[in-house]
Amino acid sequence: MYSLIEKDIISQLRTKEMISAMFIFILLVFVILNFGFFDVLQVIKADKKVAGSIGGLLWVALTFAAVLGLNRTFVSEKDEGVMDGLLLAPFDRSLIYWSKFFSNIIFLGVVQIISLPIFVLFFVSEGFLAELGLLILTIVLGDLGIVAVGTLLSAISVNTKARDLMLPILFFPVIIPLLIGVVKLSGFVFALNADPQKVSLWLQFLILYDIIFLIVPFLVFDFIVED
Amino acid sequence: MNSSRINNILAIILIPLFLIAIYLVFYYAPVEQILGFSQKIFYFHVPLAWNGLLGFTIVFVASIAYLRTQKKIYDIVAHSAAEIGIIFTTLVLITGPIWAKPAWGTWWTWDVRLTTTLVLWLLYVGYFMLANSVEEEGKRGRFSAVYGVIAFIDVPLVFFSIRWWNSIHPVIFNTPSSGGMQLDPQMKVAFFFSLFVFTVLFAVLMTLRIKLGKAEEDLIQLKEGS
Numbered sequence: 001m002y003s004l005i006e007k008d009i010i011s012q013l014r015t016k017e018m019i020s021a022m023f024i025f026i027l028l029v030f031v032i033l034n035f036g037f038f039d040v041l042q043v044i045k046a047d048k049k050v051a052g053s054i055g056g057l058l059w060v061a062l063t064f065a066a067v068l069g070l071n072r073t074f075v076s077e078k079d080e081g082v083m084d085g086l087l088l089a090p091f092d093r094s095l096i097y098w099s100k101f102f103s104n105i106i107f108l109g110v111v112q113i114i115s116l117p118i119f120v121l122f123f124v125s126e127g128f129l130a131e132l133g134l135l136i137l138t139i140v141l142g143d144l145g146i147v148a149v150g151t152l153l154s155a156i157s158v159n160t161k162a163r164d165l166m167l168p169i170l171f172f173p174v175i176i177p178l179l180i181g182v183v184k185l186s187g188f189v190f191a192l193n194a195d196p197q198k199v200s201l202w203l204q205f206l207i208l209y210d211i212i213f214l215i216v217p218f219l220v221f222d223f224i225v226e227d
Numbered sequence: 228m229n230s231s232r233i234n235n236i237l238a239i240i241l242i243p244l245f246l247i248a249i250y251l252v253f254y255y256a257p258v259e260q261i262l263g264f265s266q267k268i269f270y271f272h273v274p275l276a277w278n279g280l281l282g283f284t285i286v287f288v289a290s291i292a293y294l295r296t297q298k299k300i301y302d303i304v305a306h307s308a309a310e311i312g313i314i315f316t317t318l319v320l321i322t323g324p325i326w327a328k329p330a331w332g333t334w335w336t337w338d339v340r341l342t343t344t345l346v347l348w349l350l351y352v353g354y355f356m357l358a359n360s361v362e363e364e365g366k367r368g369r370f371s372a373v374y375g376v377i378a379f380i381d382v383p384l385v386f387f388s389i390r391w392w393n394s395i396h397p398v399i400f401n402t403p404s405s406g407g408m409q410l411d412p413q414m415k416v417a418f419f420f421s422l423f424v425f426t427v428l429f430a431v432l433m434t435l436r437i438k439l440g441k442a443e444e445d446l447i448q449l450k451e452g453s
Binding site for chain 1 (some may be wrong): 282294344349350352356357360361362366369370373374375376377378380381384385387388389391392
């Protein structure tokens, strides 16, 4: 499995196509959000009570960028016939899923590490550092769920006629509960209003969601790659 | 008597059944005191919603059965149930706002049940589009079955997340009907009769759709054979 992840990382380092596309896309979404919500953003800067809404902007950018990257997960495998080789290889097929899961986590993480400071610079007025730990925890739990569901569904969508068109349609409805959780938690962070009881409720919800969608691929991935 | 004959008879019986249901709803059941005439839509709205959910539950069960046995019939059943479930849920989403406008003063609110129903609809439209986007027989069945399972697992998560989201927000709209709507015995008769009629409609549509699915399957087999 390590060698499979290594292969993805090496090919990514050579072309940088996925990471750079995701990053530029996020920047573009930030610019569009600024103009799309110009008046709202002025209100948010002035009033702490509604500052939580910035969490929504962050996750719009992050999930759209994630879909962009997730779409590519199995494309090279499919187009260059790597998949047939992997299926013939003498190891458990779910390893194909897990190696892709970890490479996607790494790619998405790298993009977020670069783009999060820019987000703060553009949209966040001050003082959110107090809750930085919670924000990072939220993003980690969010990423686990997004990548768990996205990697599984991209293995399906790469086999359809519509391909890149299919993934968002399948992916977004499934991650809506996760998005509700991460938007809520990021809202607490940016509004500097983290009531421990609510925070722990939402954290537990995210953990539950992640566990469910990390178990599901174990049960169903074999059916997707079966030939 | 073969099954298609039974189905034809049921389909014909549906006509008087619907007429009786309409009579019970509009003439037998009294007009609700607070909501007035608009409440009548509930006799159609709620049975549609229940049968829509029944459809999606069948998708889930048939999907698991298909993944375990790889028998074509379960694939056909799952697709049929999804299609009919989508149609029923679409009608739920149309009848809901028609009622909400006079009752709540707005066509749409991001209330728990409304939002969950909309996400449910989106999930199964995704299922439907997926099934139509895969050409190879076996793959189509397996992919849509996997998505059928994922979608069904997701529904309770959607429901609870929206509920918790809302509980922290103030309640904007007062809903006199939410919680225990007091149903008068005559209303109950009309409601349960309507529920029964819609369930028969669901069963008839299911049987027809499964028959169609089998016929399509036979046609493919014949084409390949020749």
